[in-house]
Amino acid sequence: MASVDVGVALLGYGTVGASVNRLLVESADEIERATGHRLRIVRALVRDADKERSFAAADGVLTTDFAAVRDDPSIRVVAEVMGGLDPAGGYVRELLRAGKSVVTANKQLVAREGADLFAIASEAGVQLRFEASVCAAIPVVKVLRESLVVTNVHRVLGIVNGTTNFILSRMEQGGSYAEALAEAQQLGYAEADPTDDVNGADAAAKMAILATVAFGSRVALSDVDMRGITEIEPAHVVAAADLGMVVRLVGIASLLDGKVDVRVQPAFVERSHPLAAVDGAFNAVMLQGDAIREITLEGPGAGGIETASAVVADLVSVVGTAGTGFLQNDACWRELDKLPDGEWRSPFYVHLDVVDRPGVLAHAASRFAAHEVSIAQLVQRVEDGQAALELVLHTAPLGAVKAALVEIAALPEVLGPPFVAPVLSERPL
Ligand SMILES: NC(=O)c1ccc[n+]([C@@H]2O[C@H](COP(=O)([O-])OP(=O)(O)OC[C@H]3O[C@@H](n4cnc5c(N)ncnc54)[C@H](OP(=O)(O)O)[C@@H]3O)[C@@H](O)[C@H]2O)c1
DSSP states (O other): OOOOEEEEEOOOHHHHHHHHHHHHHHHHHHHHHHHSSSEEEEEEOOOOOSOOOOOOTTTTTTEEEEHHHHOOEEEEEEEEOSSSSTHHHHEEEEHHHOOOOOEEOOOOHHHHHHHHHHHHHHHHHEEEEOOGGTTOOOOHHIIIIIIISSOOEEEEEEHHHHHHHHHHHHHTSSHOOOOOHOOOOTTSSSSSSSSHHHHHHHHHHHHHHHHHHTTSSOOOOSSEEESSTTTTOOOHHHHHHHTTEEEEEEEEEEEEEEEEEEEEEEEEEEETTTGGOOOOTTTEEEETTTEEEEEEEEEEEOOOHHHHHHHHHHHHHHHSOOOTTTTTTTTOOOOOOOOOOGOOEEEEEEEEEEEEEHHHHHHHHHHHHHTTOEEEEEEEEETEEEEEEEEEEEEEHHHHHHHHHHHTSSSBOOOOOOEEEEEEOOSSS
């Protein structure tokens, strides 16, 4: 079969963009064998065409003129690897309208503006792919959309932010949150400004995308209930270890009675649970469905070459498939309601600082019982006249747990607001 040259452009030639070019150059033969096409980078849009690059682009490829990408008829597909919402979002819209397929690594763009972008792609009859926007090298979007197309996936659990996973793993070896964050920054696992990672925003964008694909119904970023790790103290990590658990920032997307719930928060994960073994900057996504029971995908969730491998896989899919449709574009084929927050069910871990006085435990237990929340496990610690109660609650609706905790927090013996986190367990709790 005669091979056909396909013109490719990049928006951005930084950490990911230069790696995409490198993979396309180094793997040109493999790609040609798989698709019958040679993918050739024709243009790459940058801010500064004279900057030194980790993998040099061919002469004349780097440009600062977006129109040179948009108006070049030899370019059939573009990889958006520049990041940010503006101007990236506007550029992607113009490219789709100009009849070019786009693949993107930009989770914020897909999570915030996906509905509009997919509509434009559909109208223009081109593809918009986004594998690299979630967990870099882990091929979870493709698995959900293609391999599991006949599986009713009803729950997605994910450790989808490597920075926070590194920090929490590091805190298990001792040390504070601030020390672990400083080490993550020193090793390049955390940005100079780590806000979006530690407050859960990065993970929330990825979970919104995963839930949308898994359930076939749009989940907006604002629908994700989000809590970060800044409140995690060494005491929480120690308490988890005593209970045979680890603390992890976990995304949980659930489909319950035809309604959707997506949340990101620190969770207490039992050591026997597959997500507990995800250490350091790795990511993992666990898919639970009717026919498959459970599939866990684990791997590097960031990095230039890792992310580029997913971008190139999407480029190959674009040139290797013709036409458009459900598999190529929007994964949404229905509109599901959001589950009311209080109806979401989970086992929970609760920490209460209390005065060391008889009867405190009975008072707290009676408040849980009044809301039909039962206690699976209890540890009481006493230090310097102050006591702490660590409780693991059986599976209960979040609304009932919150209502009981409001009453418990108002008890005179309870010092400070209770800490609560869901528990992930492989056994029924
Ligand atoms: N790095 C990772 O590990 C990783 C992992 C997953 C997803 N991603 C996503 O991949 C995307 C790219 O990340 P990155 O790490 O490669 O970023 P980066 O190293 O900062 O590269 C950004 C590139 O975009 C260009 N650029 C930025 N703003 C521009 C503008 N207004 N006009 C023209 N060019 C512009 C820059 O040009 P100059 O080089 O001239 O400044 C640079 O080449 C982001 O959406 C990111 O979230 C990255």
